[in-house]
Structures are given as C-alpha cells and as structure tokens.
Amino acid sequence: MSEHTKAIEFAKELDLADPLNSYRDRFHIPKDSSGNELIYFCGNSLGLQPKTTKSYIDQELHDWANLGVEGHFEATNPWMPYHEYLTEAMAKIVGAKKNEVVVMNTLTTNLHLMMVSFYRPTPTRYKILIEGDAFPSDDYAVSSQLINNNIDPNEGLIKWTAREGEDLPRLEDLEAILKDQGHEIALIMIGAVNYYTGQFFNLKKITELGHQFGCKVGFDCAHGAGNVPLDLHDSGADFAVWCSYKYLNSGPGSLAGCFVHERHANDKTLKRFAGWWGHNKNTRFNMRHGFDPIPGAEGWQLSNPPILSMAAIKASLDIFNEAGIHNITKKSKKLSGYLQSLITNMHNDRISIITPKDEIRRGCQVSIKVSKADKSLHDKLTEAGVITDWREPDVIRAAPVALYNTFEEVFEMVERLKFVLN
Known part of the structure; x- marks a missing residue:
C-alpha cells in the first residue's frame, strides 16, 4: 500500500469514528457544473444551508398567507414571542x-x-x-x-x-x-x-x-x-x-x-x-x-424582529442543540489540527501557518501564508474545486466546519493545494 493510500485511508478512518459524521447529510453541499461536490471550507464567511431551512421559512410564509396579522398570536410559531x-x-x-x-x-x-x-x-x-x-x-x-x-x-x-x-x-x-x-x-x-x-x-x-x-x-x-x-x-x-451567518448557518446577512x-x-x-x-x-x-x-x-x-430571518436561524440552532456545542467544538479542534499537521508535513518553504498551534487558542480556521503568492493562487485552488477565502496580501483562510466537513475533505484539500503550488 502506497503512502498516499495509507494517508487517505487514515482520513476515512477518522470520519468513520466521528460521532458527528451524519450531520453532513443535513446540509446542502455546493456542487460544480458537473455535479461534483465542492470542498467548501468557507464557513468562516458564509455557512452552508441546512436542508430544513426551507421548511422552517415556508411555515412562516404559509401562516402569513393564511392568517395575516393574526399570525403574531395564532401562527404555528406565534411571531410575537x-x-x-x-x-x-x-x-x-x-x-x-x-x-x-x-x-x-x-x-x-x-x-x-x-x-x-x-x-x-x-x-x-x-x-x-x-x-x-x-x-x-x-x-x-x-x-x-x-x-x-x-x-x-x-x-x-x-x-x-x-x-x-x-x-x-x-x-x-x-x-x-x-x-x-x-x-x-x-x-x-x-x-x-x-x-x-x-x-x-x-x-x-x-x-x-x-x-x-x-x-x-x-x-x-x-x-x-x-x-x-x-x-x-x-x-x-x-x-x-x-x-449568525458564518458558523451559525443562518443565511446571508441574517440577524x-x-x-x-x-x-x-x-x-x-x-x-x-x-x-x-x-x-x-x-x-x-x-x-x-x-x-x-x-x-x-x-x-x-x-x-x-424579521420572522423569516429568525426562522432560518431556528433551523440551524435546532441542529446545534441536537449535536451539542461541546461536541462541535471538540471536532472543530481535531479538524484544524489535522489540517495543520498535513500542511506542516508538506515541508514547503513557501508555506507557513499563522494560526496558533495550541488548540485552545484556535477554532476551525487555519490561516495559511504563502510567500511570493497573490490571489491567482487562490483562484487556481477554487478552479480545483476548493472553496476557501483569500485575504491580502498572501493568506488563504481555510475553515473546515465540524457540522458538514470531513477529514477526507481536509486531506483532499491539501492534495489539491500541492498540485496548484507546482
């Protein structure tokens, strides 16, 4: 078995042992034009949409349509409180x-x-x-x-x-x-x-x-x-x-x-x-x-308050409440630690990590500084199917999120980064 195969099998084993691995199926994962799922590490800018969000908002639209102002007190989820x-x-x-x-x-x-x-x-x-x-x-x-x-x-x-x-x-x-x-x-x-x-x-x-x-x-x-x-x-x-629109997945510009x-x-x-x-x-x-x-x-x-925005927040918070914030932050540290270790093991002199290595001093985001790079490197990574975030002058912000990202995605992201650096 090659070293590459061993490495990817290890990532898959981490996913199998992950108690939160089923939550990925609760979110819409963006896809490319060919229908392939993108590696989405941009939850630090905009979290992904829970699949239940539409039904939560639809409930309020239904009550508004049928109850009008009485929805403040008579809606399935009364708007007043x-x-x-x-x-x-x-x-x-x-x-x-x-x-x-x-x-x-x-x-x-x-x-x-x-x-x-x-x-x-x-x-x-x-x-x-x-x-x-x-x-x-x-x-x-x-x-x-x-x-x-x-x-x-x-x-x-x-x-x-x-x-x-x-x-x-x-x-x-x-x-x-x-x-x-x-x-x-x-x-x-x-x-x-x-x-x-x-x-x-x-x-x-x-x-x-x-x-x-x-x-x-x-x-x-x-x-x-x-x-x-x-x-x-x-x-x-x-x-x-x-x-609430980053890690709390409530939608663009939400409350x-x-x-x-x-x-x-x-x-x-x-x-x-x-x-x-x-x-x-x-x-x-x-x-x-x-x-x-x-x-x-x-x-x-x-x-x-704007009820439609709050309905989207409620859809996400119900998932958080079920998964447990302790479990989420625990996995978050593991994901970012795994990403840091893979980046370090690249042994690439152009690459450095400016995010703290101590897990109590970081969350899921890993900020990767690439010397002699500009936004064209980030654009190549995007073309390779990895959605991250670029910050001037030379930093890629990658945020594998506990609720919907996997260890295998972390491994694959680093492989694609190696490719675009060559």
Whole structure:
C-alpha cells in the first residue's frame, strides 16, 4: 500500500469514528457544473444551508398567507414571542444565561448599541483599545464612536499589535499597554477570534485585566460563535456581539446576537438607544408609557424582529442543540489540527501557518501564508474545486466546519493545494 493510500485511508478512518459524521447529510453541499461536490471550507464567511431551512421559512410564509396579522398570536410559531424561541439554544452556544442573550439587528448595529451604553468617555478616560488587525468594520465602528464624542481617533484609538516579525499579539503586551495607559482607556473591544489569523483570545484574562484597570470590556464574536467555547458569562465581559451567518448557518446577512452580562440586567441608569421592542412586555402596546426597559439583554431591542430571518436561524440552532456545542467544538479542534499537521508535513518553504498551534487558542480556521503568492493562487485552488477565502496580501483562510466537513475533505484539500503550488 502506497503512502498516499495509507494517508487517505487514515482520513476515512477518522470520519468513520466521528460521532458527528451524519450531520453532513443535513446540509446542502455546493456542487460544480458537473455535479461534483465542492470542498467548501468557507464557513468562516458564509455557512452552508441546512436542508430544513426551507421548511422552517415556508411555515412562516404559509401562516402569513393564511392568517395575516393574526399570525403574531395564532401562527404555528406565534411571531410575537418568536425571538424567545432562539434564546436558550443561542445562550448554550455562547456560554451565557438566557437573560443575557438576545437575537436582534445586525452585528455592527449591535456593536454601536453596546458602545452607546458601555463606552462613556470622560475628559480623562476616553480611549478605546482594539487589536491591531481588527476586522475593518470594528475599526470603523469604534473610530466613528470616538468622532461622535469629538475625539480624534489618532489620539483616542489604541491598537494592541503583534511584535515585529510576529503574527500574533501577546497577552503580556496588552498588560503592558494597560499598565501604561489603562487609566485613560474607557473601553477594550477585541475580536474574540481574529478574522485574519484565527487566533482565539483568552476572553476571561482580557476581561480581568481590563476590569482591573477600570475599563469596560466587550468582544466581537463573529468568528467565535458556533466555532469555539466562548463561555461569555464566566468570562465576565460586559457585552459581546456576533453574527449568525458564518458558523451559525443562518443565511446571508441574517440577524445577529448580543450578550449583556447579568450584572447590568437591571441597571436603568445605563444610557442606551431605545426602541419599543425593548420596552416592558406587559405595557408594550400601551403606547403612552415612558420607556421601561425589559431586564437583561432583551432591553436593548429596537424593533419587532424579521420572522423569516429568525426562522432560518431556528433551523440551524435546532441542529446545534441536537449535536451539542461541546461536541462541535471538540471536532472543530481535531479538524484544524489535522489540517495543520498535513500542511506542516508538506515541508514547503513557501508555506507557513499563522494560526496558533495550541488548540485552545484556535477554532476551525487555519490561516495559511504563502510567500511570493497573490490571489491567482487562490483562484487556481477554487478552479480545483476548493472553496476557501483569500485575504491580502498572501493568506488563504481555510475553515473546515465540524457540522458538514470531513477529514477526507481536509486531506483532499491539501492534495489539491500541492498540485496548484507546482
């Protein structure tokens, strides 16, 4: 038996032993023009569609067609409390209590709403700290909050960067920044999993450091929710936000999630941008009451939710609830570890991995840096039937997702990468 045959047989054995292997059949897998399934490692940008999504949405379309406005109370899944059907499953995924989580709006909208409440600059404490290579939307959002408070981002924005010649920022450097400028920092807002490198930060430690220096602490968990064990409640973070269309498979541009720690649940002194869906449920329809926020994360809601988008989220969350987030994150680490080992064993001087090797510091994404490469390499990989993601200047982001990707696909992806590199 050749080494290649042994290697692929090993991958098949890993799949046979995988307790989640049947979940792949619960998703639509994209195909090429000849009807062959593509190797889809792009769940970090857009998750695949569960096969049940259509029936979940069709149910709401049917009830809308037949009930009209009465669907708010008479639908199979009444629309009035629909967002509550998502709360328990979403709370399990992000490691929170039910009253700490709500599904609403979109990610950056939620981030702005959280900063209205938790970024409260003073003449002496007004700065915001983010990671050096934050996702651009986070950079734009925090910069605009500074500008809205008449603070020059060049003065008010601090970036926690990697050291010269390194790809990953170090926790001790964050601590050094706080020791030097912590008394001036009002908010720390970090991407829980960095979109570029795939580095999973220690949320609990960052929160403890931030609170030690009097800062509020929040996280953008867009690349973490459904991918890594976030444990938001135990982290002690003041707030967190995330989207649902990546690892949570809710469809392009779907709704986002928001976490507000329970210690803020009943704090009516927090400033916020308010809307009627965040008002006391008992008096919400008595239009002449002043704003009385619902305790907990629900109190930050603005408008009644889009049911069709929530139906798609529910279809995915029901799968997550069945599979179990612990099982999903466990397999995720195995998949990414297997991919890292295969890439390392290529012994190609052009290839390096910038994602942490330590499994507690990563999720499923593996960021592969290819020297002397441009996007044409990624295009060749796409033509070879592998859907990954390119990030300038020279990184391929590959994210084998636990619910629908296999170890055999990981092996085959690396074989095709070898081919296009030659």
